[in-house]
Amino acid sequence: xxxxxxxxxxxxxxxxxxxxxxxxxxxxxxxxxxxxxxxxxxxxxxxxxxxxxxxxxxxxxxxxxxxxxxxxxxxxxxxxxxxxxxxxxxxxxxxxxxxxxxxxxxxxxxxxxxxxx
Amino acid sequence: xxxxxxxxxxxxxxxxxxxxxxxxxxxxxxxxxxxxxxxxxxxxxxxxxxxxxxxxxxxxxxxxxxxxxxxxxxxxxxxxxxxxxxxxxxxxxxxxxxxxxxxxxxxxxx
Numbered sequence: 001x002x003x004x005x006x007x008x009x010x011x012x013x014x015x016x017x018x019x020x021x022x023x024x025x026x027x028x029x030x031x032x033x034x035x036x037x038x039x040x041x042x043x044x045x046x047x048x049x050x051x052x053x054x055x056x057x058x059x060x061x062x063x064x065x066x067x068x069x070x071x072x073x074x075x076x077x078x079x080x081x082x083x084x085x086x087x088x089x090x091x092x093x094x095x096x097x098x099x100x101x102x103x104x105x106x107x108x109x110x111x112x113x114x115x116x117x
Numbered sequence: 118x119x120x121x122x123x124x125x126x127x128x129x130x131x132x133x134x135x136x137x138x139x140x141x142x143x144x145x146x147x148x149x150x151x152x153x154x155x156x157x158x159x160x161x162x163x164x165x166x167x168x169x170x171x172x173x174x175x176x177x178x179x180x181x182x183x184x185x186x187x188x189x190x191x192x193x194x195x196x197x198x199x200x201x202x203x204x205x206x207x208x209x210x211x212x213x214x215x216x217x218x219x220x221x222x223x224x225x226x227x
Binding site for chain 1: 148150152157158159160161162165205207209215217218219220222
């Protein structure tokens with residue numbers, strides 16, 4: 001149980017285009033989902049926290065207009081990188097927090113490798 | 118920002134050796150978690166600790182939640198090559214506030 005999926009796993013796009021990444025909790029309902037960014041050989045940096053049905057809370061320094069987050073249901077959150085530039089290239093990881101019981105912790109998706117040319 | 122001090126940063130050990138890593142903080146956490154991340158993948162939860170003093174095992178892994186609630190350690194016994202990866206500690210105060218250590222990169226030589 002407690003499986004989180006991400007799609008796509010890898011994406012290459014041209015500079016100026018927008019990219020949408022999906023995060024799904026497959027076997028539990030996630031009241032809260034988190035989006036992280038990870039640079040090579042570095043730890044995870046929290047970008048934003050999203051609660052189902054409400055606006056995401058962004059960490060300091062993260063542009064909310066550039067990284068659009070939608071948490072439309074208890075099993076799906078999306079991150080859209082708008083007008084992507086090469087410096088947005090990174091590994092993006094989502095995690096989902098369950099509502100109760102054994103899922104009372106954060107479970108991570110497998111990550112999405114974004115490369116902006 | 119990052120509030121957890123995780124050490125060591127990296128370890129190079131021989132297969133069969135035991136491994137120990139730890140995380141400390143100046144702040145109190147309600148939950149400590151240990152994750153393992155392999156290249157190109159997301160972190161996978163290894164052990165979750167919910168009470169101060171709690172000692173929990175998962176196979177060859179053992180982790181403890183420090184009495185002061187400001188630290189935790191992870192031990193791996195009899196390491197094997199597939200233990201290779203980056204191990205992250207994470208401390209959580211509430212559902213929306215979780216902090217990560219910088220990671221310990223483990224290399225196991227056969």
